[in-house]
Amino acid sequence: MSIGLEHYLVLSAILFCIGMYGALVKRNAVVILMCIEIMLNAANIALVAFSRFLVPGTVVLEGQVFAIFVIVVAAAEAAVGLAIIMAVYRTRKTVDASEIDLMKG
Amino acid sequence: MSDIPEAAVWLIFLLPLFSFVIISFIIRPFFNDRPRLAGYVTIASIAVSFVFALWALNSVRVQGELVFDPVEWVVIGNHTIKLGVMLDPLTAVMVVVVTLCSLMVQIYSQGYMHGDSGYCRYYAFMSLFTGSMLGLVLADNLIQLFVFWELVGLCSYLLIGFWFHKPSAAAAAKKAFIVTRIGDLGLLAAILVLFFRTEPGTAAHTLNISALYEAAPELAAMTSLGVSLMTLVAIGIFAGAVGKSAQFPLHVWLPDAMEGPTPVSALIHSSTMVTAGVFLVARCFPMFAHSEVALTTVGAIGAFTAIFAASMALVANDIKRVLAYCTVSQLGYMMLGLGAIGLVEFYGDHSEPVGIELAKGAAAIGIFHLFNHAFCKALLFLASGSVNHATGTFDMREMGGLRKHMPWTYLVYLIGTISMAGIWPLACFWSKDEIVAEAMELGGPRYILFILAMITVFMTAFYMFRTVFMTFHGEYRGGTASVHGHGHGGLHESPAVMLVPMFVLAALAIGSGWINVNGWFSSFFGEHVSHSWTHAFTLFTSHHGLPLISLIVALGGVAFAYMMYIRRQPSGEEVGRLLPTPYKVLSRKYWMDELYERVFVVRVLVDGVFWVLQWVDSNIVDGLVNGIAEGTIGSAGVIRQAQTGRLQAYGLVMFVGILVIAAFTYLFVK
Numbered sequence: 001m002s003i004g005l006e007h008y009l010v011l012s013a014i015l016f017c018i019g020m021y022g023a024l025v026k027r028n029a030v031v032i033l034m035c036i037e038i039m040l041n042a043a044n045i046a047l048v049a050f051s052r053f054l055v056p057g058t059v060v061l062e063g064q065v066f067a068i069f070v071i072v073v074a075a076a077e078a079a080v081g082l083a084i085i086m087a088v089y090r091t092r093k094t095v096d097a098s099e100i101d102l103m104k105g
Numbered sequence: 106m107s108d109i110p111e112a113a114v115w116l117i118f119l120l121p122l123f124s125f126v127i128i129s130f131i132i133r134p135f136f137n138d139r140p141r142l143a144g145y146v147t148i149a150s151i152a153v154s155f156v157f158a159l160w161a162l163n164s165v166r167v168q169g170e171l172v173f174d175p176v177e178w179v180v181i182g183n184h185t186i187k188l189g190v191m192l193d194p195l196t197a198v199m200v201v202v203v204t205l206c207s208l209m210v211q212i213y214s215q216g217y218m219h220g221d222s223g224y225c226r227y228y229a230f231m232s233l234f235t236g237s238m239l240g241l242v243l244a245d246n247l248i249q250l251f252v253f254w255e256l257v258g259l260c261s262y263l264l265i266g267f268w269f270h271k272p273s274a275a276a277a278a279k280k281a282f283i284v285t286r287i288g289d290l291g292l293l294a295a296i297l298v299l300f301f302r303t304e305p306g307t308a309a310h311t312l313n314i315s316a317l318y319e320a321a322p323e324l325a326a327m328t329s330l331g332v333s334l335m336t337l338v339a340i341g342i343f344a345g346a347v348g349k350s351a352q353f354p355l356h357v358w359l360p361d362a363m364e365g366p367t368p369v370s371a372l373i374h375s376s377t378m379v380t381a382g383v384f385l386v387a388r389c390f391p392m393f394a395h396s397e398v399a400l401t402t403v404g405a406i407g408a409f410t411a412i413f414a415a416s417m418a419l420v421a422n423d424i425k426r427v428l429a430y431c432t433v434s435q436l437g438y439m440m441l442g443l444g445a446i447g448l449v450e451f452y453g454d455h456s457e458p459v460g461i462e463l464a465k466g467a468a469a470i471g472i473f474h475l476f477n478h479a480f481c482k483a484l485l486f487l488a489s490g491s492v493n494h495a496t497g498t499f500d501m502r503e504m505g506g507l508r509k510h511m512p513w514t515y516l517v518y519l520i521g522t523i524s525m526a527g528i529w530p531l532a533c534f535w536s537k538d539e540i541v542a543e544a545m546e547l548g549g550p551r552y553i554l555f556i557l558a559m560i561t562v563f564m565t566a567f568y569m570f571r572t573v574f575m576t577f578h579g580e581y582r583g584g585t586a587s588v589h590g591h592g593h594g595g596l597h598e599s600p601a602v603m604l605v606p607m608f609v610l611a612a613l614a615i616g617s618g619w620i621n622v623n624g625w626f627s628s629f630f631g632e633h634v635s636h637s638w639t640h641a642f643t644l645f646t647s648h649h650g651l652p653l654i655s656l657i658v659a660l661g662g663v664a665f666a667y668m669m670y671i672r673r674q675p676s677g678e679e680v681g682r683l684l685p686t687p688y689k690v691l692s693r694k695y696w697m698d699e700l701y702e703r704v705f706v707v708r709v710l711v712d713g714v715f716w717v718l719q720w721v722d723s724n725i726v727d728g729l730v731n732g733i734a735e736g737t738i739g740s741a742g743v744i745r746q747a748q749t750g751r752l753q754a755y756g757l758v759m760f761v762g763i764l765v766i767a768a769f770t771y772l773f774v775k
Contacts, residue, residue, distance in 0.1 A: 024757050032753075097753055104750030 288348015295341025350382025367490030404444020411437030465631030566662025
């Protein structure tokens with residue numbers, strides 16, 4: 001069995017759903033941040049897979065370059081996100097997402 | 106001397122406007138410690154304007170009407186509003202009258218306004234006033250004329266309210282502004298009717314005055330709202346003139362307008378502001394001539410105003426108020442003259458077809474009286490200012506015997522009075538006599554206008570001499586130490602700077618009437634009207650001896666005044682006691698002020714219109730605003746429930762939403 005585009009895409013979709021589930025359901029803000037990382041990496045897999053398979057016989061690098069951008073942004077996002085979580089924890093003594101509801105209308 | 110170039114014609118009205126700009130933006134901010142500069146700039150600019158005006162008059166005399174191409178001003182869609190000057194005999198005479206009277210008043214003001222804290226402001230406004238009036242006179246289309254017309258109104262507001270810290274002056278200024286504005290509405294309506302009721306592209310669709318002369322027969326043939334378009338327009342224009350020229354029923358502002366400095370009154374009453382109305386009717390006379398209704402209205406309002414104002418002048422005790430009513434009355438004469446000559450020439454027994462040149466010539470009758478009256482009235486006001494300068498009051502009951510203290514003022518005032526009373530051979534006799542003679546030609550029920558005019562001749566002579574006798578004869582009745590702004594008490598003659606302008610005007614008040622003795626003035630204006638005027642030596646027998654009769658009537662008025670105020674048999678007080686009701690009616694000015702203020706303003710406007718408007722404002726407008734605000738708050742209370750502040754809930758909603766959109770797209774969009 002040769003591994004084709006569909007396999008990668010299915011893997012990507014599974015990872016994305018796991019990430020999405022965690023981001024929507026988990027209470028702990030750190031875990032939510034980790035889940036977002038999973039979603040981003042699911043997208044990376046899809047990007048690289050498309051880049052590799054969509055135009056057979058030629059070498060194109062757009063998907064890979066895009067994935068590297070995503071990784072950079074994800075690193076920055078993790079830094080900012082963790083800083084926010086630290087700041088929230090210092091003022092409210094909790095990182096439970098369901099208790100952080102100051103934006104309630 | 107060659108013809109006047111177009112630039113010089115523009116400068117006639119631009120120079121005083123420049124003077125206004127220089128005084129307001131240079132002298133007042135930077136040279137406020139030397140206010141006399143303002144006076145010099147004003148006098149210099151008006152003097153140059155006067156020279157140009159004389160040049161213009163001479164050019165028109167030699168060449169006839171000068172035509173200049175107007176320049177584009179505003180382009181709105183397909184319509185172009187142009188800016189231009191028109192120099193026909195009427196304009197030429199008016200610019201000379203305005204610049205001359207204004208020049209004399211400005212020179213006199215140097216003495217009268219000396220030391221006033223608003224000296225610069227005064228001259229700035231006077232420059233603007235003169236420039237606006239000159240612009241009005243020179244305008245070649247109705248839009249431009251209307252702009253200057255409003256500027257004249259604005260300046261009169263500023264000058265009447267010059268001493269705005271006095272509540273009476275502020276009120277008088279407001280009254281003048283609002284009352285004349287009611288008339289201006291008519292003028293504006295006339296312009297709008299001309300603009301919207303004529304077909305674009307046709308000859309009648311124009312606001313240029315010369316073109317309107319040509320189009321007048323066409324306009325007369327069109328109807329709108331069931332009357333001739335010309336009648337509608339003429340009545341609208343006349344409404345504007347009624348406001349500006351203080352004709353009944355909008356005369357109420359002028360007697361109060363004396364709250365301003367006296368030289369301002371002299372200017373308002375002689376050549377600017379009030380004459381604008383008469384000028385406008387004369388300017389549009391070739392249009393009025395096509396409407397018998399309009400001419401009858403002009404004549405009837407004029408004759409009624411003449412006698413109505415004269416009756417109030419009989420009992421007024423304020424010298425300026427008498428002169429103010431006198432102005433209203435004389436303006437009524439001018440209107441009567443214009444209406445009467447139009448009716449006689451074009452709708453009388455020996456009527457002629459309406460021609461432009463003929464109508465222009467006919468309008469001379471009103472302008473001739475305006476011309477003579479301007480010098481006389483400027484003189485009388487300046488002399489009354491001179492009296493005020495000495496006594497510190499305008500109340501004639503506190504004057505008397507000033508003849509001994511102020512001989513020169515007495516002399517010039519007497520000359521002005523004799524002229525104003527219409528006594529041969531001074532200026533106003535000639536012009537007033539023409540008007541009365543023209544009114545006599547009116548047939549049928551309109552003959553009553555002539556009778557009113559004759560009664561007014563008697564009344565004019567009476568009240569004018571009453572002012573002379575009360576002010577200058579008898580014994581001085583004022584307090585011991587007269588108090589006025591200058592601090593040098595005691596009765597004294599005015600300085601030369603005030604006397605010299607009065608002498609110049611006195612010379613004109615004596616002589617200006619003679620220029621029409623051989624009909625020169627009338628024929629200068631246009632085609633000579635048919636029954637030609639008086640020759641100096643056959644004068645008293647012309648028109649069935651009317652000049653002689655009116656002279657006797659005027660002398661009768663003088664004699665009556667002499668009996669009452671010098672011989673005191675019967676004295677004015679006795680007559681007042683004998684006839685209490687007429688005295689009360691006249692001294693309360695027919696309760697016109699009360700009628701307007703208490704009934705019209707309070708009952709109709711405040712209790713009626715304004716009440717309704719206030720109700721609409723507080724209930725409908727405020728209700729709408731408050732309703733929108735409350736609706737917003739209410740709906741927000743409902744919608745805010747969705748804002749839980751829990752990001753994960755938002756994320757879920759977004760996710761489901763994307764799924765729904767994706768499913769929808771997949772299923773239904775190909």
